[in-house]
Amino acid sequence: MSILINIKNLNLSFGEKIIFKDAELTITKGDKIGLIGLNGQGKSTLFNILMEKTSPDISTPPCIYDKSNIGFEICLIPQELNIKDYADLSIENFYLSFYPDLYEAQKKLNLDYADEAALQKFEDLGGWEIQNSYLSYLKSFGFNELNKDISLLSGGERKKIALSIGLSSRAEMILWDEPTNHLDIESIERFEDELNTCQKTYMIISHDRYLLNHTTDSIFHISRGEIEAFKGTYLNYLEYLDEKEKELAKNLDKLQNKHRRELAWMRQGIKARRTRSKKRVEGFNDIKENIADIKSRVKRKVNLELQHSGRKSKILCEVENGSFSYDDKEIFRDISFSICKKEKIALIGKNGVGKSTLINIIREKEKLSGGKQKNAENLKLIVFDQHRESLDPSKTPMEVLKDGSDFVTLGDGRKKHINSYLQDFLFSKDQVHRPISTLSGGEKNRLQLAIFMKESADLWVFDEPTNDLDIETIELLEKELKSYEAAVIIIGHDRAFLDNVCDSTWLIHDNKLEIFEGGYTQIAPYLHALEQQDTERKGDEQEKSTKKKEVTRPKKLSFKDKKILESIMDDIEKNESLLESIMNKINNHDFSKNDEESLKKFNDLNFQKDQLEEEIKDQYETWEKLNSMNHSC
DSSP states (O other), X not given: OOEEEEEEEEEXXXXXXXXXXXXXXXXXXXXXXXXXXXTTSSHHHHHHHHTTSSOOOOOXXXXXXXXXXXXXXXXXXXXXXXXGGGTTOOSTTGGGGGOHHHHHHHHHHHHOTXXXXXXXXXXXXXXXXXXXXXXXXXXXXXXXXXXXXXXXXXXXXXXXXXXXXXXXXXXXXXXXXXXXXXXXXXXXXXXXXXXXXXXXXXXXXXXXXXXXXXXXXEEEEEETTEEEEEESOHHHHHHHHHHHHHHHHHHHHHHHHHHHHHHHHHTTOHHHHOGGGHHHHHHHHHHHHHHHHHHHHHHHHHHHTOOOOOXXXXXXXXXXXXXXXXXXXXXXXXXXXXXETTOEEEEEOOTTSSHHHHHHHHTTSSOOSEEEEEEOTTOOEEEEOSSOOOOOTTSOHHXXXXXXXXXXXXXXXXXXXXXXXXXXXXXOTTGGGSOGGGSOHHHHHHHHHHHHHTSOOSEEEEESTTTTOOHHHHHHHHHHHHTOSSEEEEEOOOHHHHHHHOSEEEEEETTEEEEEESOHHHHHHHHHHHHHHHHHHHHHHHHHHHHHHOOSOOOOOOHXXXXXXXXXXXXXXXXXXXXXXXXXXXXXXXXTOOSHHHHHHHHHHHHHHHHHHHHHHHHHHHHXXXXXXXXXX
16 A cells, blocks of 8 residues: 655654653554543644644654655544634535635625636536535435524534545545534434545544444554554454463563572672673663662653543532651651542552541541641542441332432432432333342342432542442442532542543552552553562562571582573573563564564564563572572582
8 A cells, every 4th residue: 555644753742741741643544543542631732633634743863754656635523613704604504614725716706606717727627526425424424404594403414414524625635633423323324324435644632442342454653752653453453462462461571580580690700600701790780670660650640641620610629738647657748739629539448458448547547647638628538438327128119218308309409309309320210110029139229220310419539339339330429420510539449430430540659649640550560560569579588588587408519500591591591582582573574564474474573572581580599599509509
């Protein structure tokens, strides 16, 4: 396939916020690309750069934006149509807003339909063909009332106009920005069918995961100022990310093991190490820093991917430089945070790190040892914990909720009939009059949620809310919490639930509170790095403790063992050199060739790498054991 667009050295910043840093991308003819990334990370900005509406920063080397030919056209279909500037256009000819030359010719024809020059220009520019195609697409989307005032159209109707403009465009490449917002399922499926049969190159920004998975064959992911290109569907990309995270865990584990081996090796002294291993001596000091660097790099990645909302809502609770100790045991040190109206927070951390204590501080049931705290006046906070209230099995759901009235007063002041309210929690009309004893466990959980959530509060705290809940009830709770007007804190370990509900994550670790914007998935690599670092630290401590306790007399080396010890370092160095060579080949592999031979070569290299790594690991363990015996003799 021929290359349509090639961009290199793309740099762009808005103030201190880096959007792109030495980014690059290549688009070939026929590509169907899904563009993903967190809000505020540059998706729409990239579209504007491709349209040459936004200019990259001046950089060294300079940005290169190379198109395949001078006449190459790109059409951007934005989220919202520009109705205001084209108030003179009707539904029937609103496509002209995307064609300035046709628009000018049409205006002249409106003044004088006999203007032969304007008519000729309209025909030469393909105006009639574009118009017929546009109207045909409108009709296919069920849009027949062309005489309606366009300013009075619904969001879905306007979106159908936008889709028809994009599908009828003669541009070689179409940029779609959230094309399915406000659309009904039937229209979305129609749009998917059109994309799957069209021969054009296109790029889509969408939060519709189903659409991305069924209409794209490549994924561009904007992250940390870079554009990562992946060949495959959205689902393939998710699987790739999962494997990538596993690989990170594997690499950290290897680094930890290497540190342990090198530490033992360094302790043997210069004589044992020999002068030819100077490179290893120099490299040892970097290993421990590498573990910390991976941790900080992952954290930087998380922070770079975050979009701060700039929320100016009412602050419910604010703590500045807070500390808290219990019986001389430090729980928190120098923590600062604020909770705003409507904020959805995931509170995570290992058992016993102080999650419940933090909630009690917020509730002012515990007083800070140091620092400042300020709560909103008359702050109402309700905690829904794992010890849920018991239900009288002889009563019906209607009787439990009925408190002298057939209506439930909701948190926002609205009143709703009990039947209707319980239906929101998936109870049928028959079930509301049945004894609770006849309800299933999931139904009882939903009833408890219904009782709890009819209360009003400024701040809700849910402690492990998904425990013992079925999928149906979890999905219901997700929906309710996402639409809540009040602030919510969720203590839990259900990663999907936290991702779907929360817009920020609070992590308690090492007596500190670290705050990130985004759900659990955003900080998962950072959590894993912390875990690996803790494991590495504990390993060091255990090794020191073990060496102090060693009292057993080691065995003497046999003649065979001595021979192995004399040659094993040479063998390790040869294998490590070979491993380095294989790694270079893997890193420089040409992924543009997706043929069977190229794939087999790549897989063979990975197999050799895994085999060598395992062999080196075994050699180190042998050396460590024999060298320890030799040193003790």
